Amino acid sequence: xxxxxxxxxxxxxxxxxxxxxxxxxxxxxxxxxxxxxxxxxxxxxxxxxxxxxxxxxxxxxxxxxxxxxxxxxxxxxxxxxxxxxxxxxxxxxxxxxxxxxxxxxxxxxxxxxxxxxxxxxxxxxxxxxxxxxxxxxxxxxxxxxxxxxxxxxxxxxxxxxxxxxxxxxxxxxxxxxxxxxxxxxxxxxxxxxxxxxxxxxxxxxxxxxxxxxxxxxxxxxxxxxxxxxxxxxxxxxxxxxxxxxxxxxxxxxxxxxxxxxxxxxxxxxxxxxxxxxxxxxxxxxxxxxxxxxxxxxxxxxxxxxxxxxxxxxxxxxxxxxxxxxxxxxxxxxxxxxxxxxxxxxxxxxxxxxxxxxxxxxxxxxxxxxxxxxxxxxxxxxxxxxxxxxxxxxxxxxxxxxxxxxxxxxxxxxxxxxxxxxxxxxxxxxxxxxxxxxxxxxxxxxxxxxxxxxxxxxxxxxxxxxxxxxxxxxxxxxxxxxxxxxxxxxxxxxxxxxxxxxxxxxxxxxxxxxxxxxxxxxxxxxxxxxxxxxxxxxxxxxxxxxxxxxxxxxxxxxxxxxxxxxxxxxxxxxxxxxxxxxxxxxxxxxxxxxxxxxxxxxxxxxxxxxxxxxxxxxxxxxxxxxxxxxxxxxxxxxxxxxxxxxxxxxxxxxxxxxxxxxxxxxxxxxxxxxxxxxxxxxxxxxxxxxxxxxxxxxxxxxxxxxxxxxxxxxxxxxxxxxxxxxxxxxxxxxxxxxxxxxxxxxxxxxxxxxxxxxxx
Numbered sequence: 001x002x003x004x005x006x007x008x009x010x011x012x013x014x015x016x017x018x019x020x021x022x023x024x025x026x027x028x029x030x031x032x033x034x035x036x037x038x039x040x041x042x043x044x045x046x047x048x049x050x051x052x053x054x055x056x057x058x059x060x061x062x063x064x065x066x067x068x069x070x071x072x073x074x075x076x077x078x079x080x081x082x083x084x085x086x087x088x089x090x091x092x093x094x095x096x097x098x099x100x101x102x103x104x105x106x107x108x109x110x111x112x113x114x115x116x117x118x119x120x121x122x123x124x125x126x127x128x129x130x131x132x133x134x135x136x137x138x139x140x141x142x143x144x145x146x147x148x149x150x151x152x153x154x155x156x157x158x159x160x161x162x163x164x165x166x167x168x169x170x171x172x173x174x175x176x177x178x179x180x181x182x183x184x185x186x187x188x189x190x191x192x193x194x195x196x197x198x199x200x201x202x203x204x205x206x207x208x209x210x211x212x213x214x215x216x217x218x219x220x221x222x223x224x225x226x227x228x229x230x231x232x233x234x235x236x237x238x239x240x241x242x243x244x245x246x247x248x249x250x251x252x253x254x255x256x257x258x259x260x261x262x263x264x265x266x267x268x269x270x271x272x273x274x275x276x277x278x279x280x281x282x283x284x285x286x287x288x289x290x291x292x293x294x295x296x297x298x299x300x301x302x303x304x305x306x307x308x309x310x311x312x313x314x315x316x317x318x319x320x321x322x323x324x325x326x327x328x329x330x331x332x333x334x335x336x337x338x339x340x341x342x343x344x345x346x347x348x349x350x351x352x353x354x355x356x357x358x359x360x361x362x363x364x365x366x367x368x369x370x371x372x373x374x375x376x377x378x379x380x381x382x383x384x385x386x387x388x389x390x391x392x393x394x395x396x397x398x399x400x401x402x403x404x405x406x407x408x409x410x411x412x413x414x415x416x417x418x419x420x421x422x423x424x425x426x427x428x429x430x431x432x433x434x435x436x437x438x439x440x441x442x443x444x445x446x447x448x449x450x451x452x453x454x455x456x457x458x459x460x461x462x463x464x465x466x467x468x469x470x471x472x473x474x475x476x477x478x479x480x481x482x483x484x485x486x487x488x489x490x491x492x493x494x495x496x497x498x499x500x501x502x503x504x505x506x507x508x509x510x511x512x513x514x515x516x517x518x519x520x521x522x523x524x525x526x527x528x529x530x531x532x533x534x535x536x537x538x539x540x541x542x543x544x545x546x547x548x549x550x551x552x553x554x555x556x557x558x559x560x561x562x563x564x565x566x567x568x569x570x571x572x573x574x575x576x577x578x579x580x581x582x583x584x585x586x587x588x589x590x591x592x593x594x595x596x597x598x599x600x601x602x603x604x605x606x607x608x609x610x611x612x613x614x615x616x617x618x619x620x621x622x623x624x625x626x627x628x629x630x631x632x633x634x635x636x637x638x639x640x641x642x643x644x645x646x647x648x649x650x651x652x653x654x655x656x657x658x659x660x661x662x663x664x665x666x667x668x669x670x671x672x673x674x675x676x677x678x679x680x681x682x683x684x685x686x687x688x689x690x691x692x693x694x695x696x697x698x699x700x701x702x703x704x705x706x707x708x709x710x711x712x713x714x715x716x717x718x719x720x721x722x723x724x725x726x727x728x729x730x731x732x733x734x735x736x737x738x739x740x741x742x743x744x745x746x747x748x749x750x751x752x753x754x755x756x757x758x759x
Contacts, residue, residue: 031468032455039454046450054442061434069432070168070425071159072176073150076104077419101149104419105156108147108179114138116178123174127164145175155422161432172425183419195407202404205397212390219383237373244366251359258352265345277340284336290329297322462674464667470694473674474681477521477693479664480514482507482544484698496543496574499550500602511547514695515555518548521692522662529630529640529660530692531564533647535680539668540697542570545643552639553605560597560637562608564656565645566617569610575600582611586629587620593632606637622655630659647680657689664692669699 036043107113118137123129132140149156158175162168281287301322304315464470470478483506485495490505492498498507518527532548534541542565549561563571564583572578578598585591596608614620633640642660647653657663663684667677677694684691 035455035458036451039458043447043450043454046453047447050446050449051443054446055439058434058438058442062431066163066431067161067433068163068165068168068428069159069161070172070428071157072172072425073155073157073422074104074108074176074179075154075420075422076101076156077154097154098149098151101154101156105147105149107183108156108158108175109142109145110179110182111138113175113179113182114141114145117141117171117174120174120178122170126162126167126170128162128167128171131163141171145171158425166427169425169427176421176424180419180421195404198400198404198407202397202400205393205400209390209393209397212386212393216383216386216390219379219386222379237369237376241366241369241373244362244369248359248362248366251355251362255352255355255359258348258355261348262345262352265341265348277337277344280340281333281336284332286332287329287336290325290332293325294322294329297325463670464672464674464677464696465669466699467696469674470667470696474665474667474677474694476665476681476691477517479517479521479693479695480510481696481699482510482514482540484669484700487700494574495540496546497550498543499547499554508547508551511544511551514548515551518664518692524638527661527692528634528638529642529662531642531644531653531656531660531663532666533644533653533657533663533680534666534668535648535672535676536646536668537568537649539646539666539672541646541666542574542643544664544666544695544697545641546571546574549605549639549641550602552641553602556604557638558604558606558636559639559641560606560608560633562633562640562642563610564621564642564652566610566614566620566652567645567650569613571607571643572609575607575609578607578609580612582609583629584611584614584617584620586611587623587625588614589625593629608633618651618655621652626656626659647683648676654683654687657684658687660689662690662692665694666697667694668697671698 115138117123118129118141128144129137144162145158145160147156147158158172160168160172162171297318301315301318304312304318308315464473467478467481470476485492485498485507488502488505488507490502492502492505492507494501495507498505499511502508518530521527532541532545545561549559553559561571562583563569565571566584569582575598577600581591581595583596586593586596596611598607598609599605600607620626630640642656644650644653644656647665653663665677665680665684681691
């Protein structure tokens with residue numbers, strides 16, 4: 001068999017866990033349902049206990065401390081005058097009415113009213129008065145009696161609860177009676193002083209109105225005639241400003257045009273010659289005379305050329321005179337045009353300067369008019385303000401006059417509030433508390449309390465207990481779950497040999513499931529060397545390593561189980577045929593690989609012990625000989641399983657994890673906390689090891705938990721199989737057995753051939 005050793009291949013990072021699970025994990029509805037199902041017995045017990053306590057307290061209060069309530073309704077309508085500038089606002093009226101009712105409800109429990117109530121013979125004859133503490137009698141009455149307005153009505157309610165049937169109605173009616181007497185006997189003397197104050201305010205307002213009229217009249221005298229009529233109108237000053245604005249706009253336009261003309265006539269390269277300029281040049285007498293001479297000479301040249309020929313001396317003289325006259329004509333034209341342009345430039349420049357001066361004067365006159373208009377507007381605004389203030393004073397005076405008339409009416413009638421008892425208190429027909437509706441409420445509350453305690457205990461438990469905890473909190477794939485041996489129906493003396501000693505047990509089936517899940521977690525050549533570790537001691541990693549190695553070997557693969565726990569080895573207690581020579585001897589160079597191998601009772605399974613305990617295990621496991629050992633093991637075996645110390649206690653695991661294809665983390669249910677398992681994974685991540693997944697060991701059976709139904713169904717299925725075939729005949733079909741034997745024989749022949757080639 002030829003294969004590349006896994007220890008020298010390029011490591012492949014499996015998609016197992018990519019982030020730390022340090023954050024909180026929210027529980028779903030299914031998780032809460034599982035919690036309630038798992039703690040159903042405790043919930044039912046607590047529910048029964050709390051229900052008994054609640055129902056007992058209810059009946060104790062119901063028969064020993066009942067409460068009878070009575071209430072009276074008081075109709076209360078305010079007849080007080082209103083001083084407000086927001087007349088007719090329903091929201092303000094509603095708020096004022098609610099505050100009025102609340103004030104009257106508080107007034108009904110005034111200490112003076114309650115003191116008079118306690119002095120009345122009717123109240124003193126009640127059982128409540130007899131049983132109450134006389135030192136704090138009024139305080140007890142304040143605590144027992146209630147007065148509150150009824151929303152969206154003209155009523156407020158006075159209520160009280162007592163243990164005696166008739167006491168509540170007597171006390172409530174007495175409070176209502178004394179309160180009504182106090183309100184109805186209230187004199188209007190309190191409003192007379194208020195009336196006097198408002199009358200003084202009325203006189204002061206009248207004086208302010210007269211003063212404000214005088215100020216307005218004096219202010220109007222300071223204005224010029226006709227200025228007061230300009231408010232909202234176009235007066236003479238406004239028209240003057242409009243005219244001056246138009247003048248400024250016209251002058252600005254004229255100045256801009258003249259400025260453009262100045263640029264045209266002063267620019268030597270610009271187009272300054274117009275048709276009029278050309279016509280003026282042609283109309284110059286000197287130009288006309290020279291043009292006539294040119295025409296005469298041109299005619300003379302034509303005659304001479306016709307009579308004498310082009311080479312005649314006289315013809316040439318006439319031509320020279322013609323050229324001289326042409327040059328003179330051009331010079332005269334240019335001189336005349338230059339003079340015309342200079343003259344027009346001087347005119348345009350002068351007109352531009354005059355326009356600028358006129359524009360400046362127009363702007364000054366406009367600014368002056370605008371300033372006078374602003375001053376006038378300020379005066380007019382001040383005048384309007386004085387008129388508004390006068391109008392407000394008049395309105396305030398009118399409102400105050402109306403209020404004074406209303407207060408005078410109240411003083412005359414001596415009645416500010418209309419109050420009457422709408423419904424007097426009567427003796428109650430039944431208890432007001434405790435209500436019978438509290439019985440189901442107590443039962444429901446007891447159930448909620450029991451469920452809350454159960455969920456709280458569950459949330460406080462931070463141990464790794466379920467397969468979901470492996471996936472949810474550790475974020476690694478779950479390879480399998482091994483049930484607790486105590487829950488097994490098959491007697492298993494040593495859990496480390498459960499696969500071969502009890503092959504029909506649930507524990508053995510769990511390891512076969514782990515073997516299958518592991519086979520499909522990665523390609524076969526990427527899981528040749530597996531390291532088994534756990535966060536703490538006694539987590540069952542050695543039992544997992546032994547059973548996993550045995551289950552893989554029974555499947556027909558050659559397996560080597562290595563005890564790399566050089567600090568506290570345990571495999572020699574399971575496989576007693578191990579000698580003194582082991583892994584530590586190889587790492588110090590004291591033995592070769594073949595001397596370490598020990599066969600076992602399980603076919604295809606060999607074991608390498610730990611050897612003598614060295615003083616420096618971490619240094620030995622970090623040596624180059626570890627790589628040679630793994631290469632030798634991979635070349636001879638299809639699977640190498642290494643048992644190591646706990647990852648949180650020894651650094652040996654971090655050293656070996658970098659040399660193997662993958663790591664399997666074993667967590668013991670209810671013994672390993674989530675924090676311990678997460679720290680273990682964090683240490684493995686720091687060395688960039690590939691974690692294939694986790695195994696939950698010793699998972700316990702509980703109500704609503706894991707393996708309860710699985711165990712029952714598994715063994716019921718085994719019993720049904722046993723009924724169909726005797727125990728000794730539970731074997732595989734012959735065809736399947738033959739196929740497995742052929743495959744195993746083929747593996748052995750390949751291994752023997754490879755050994756012969758190496759020899």
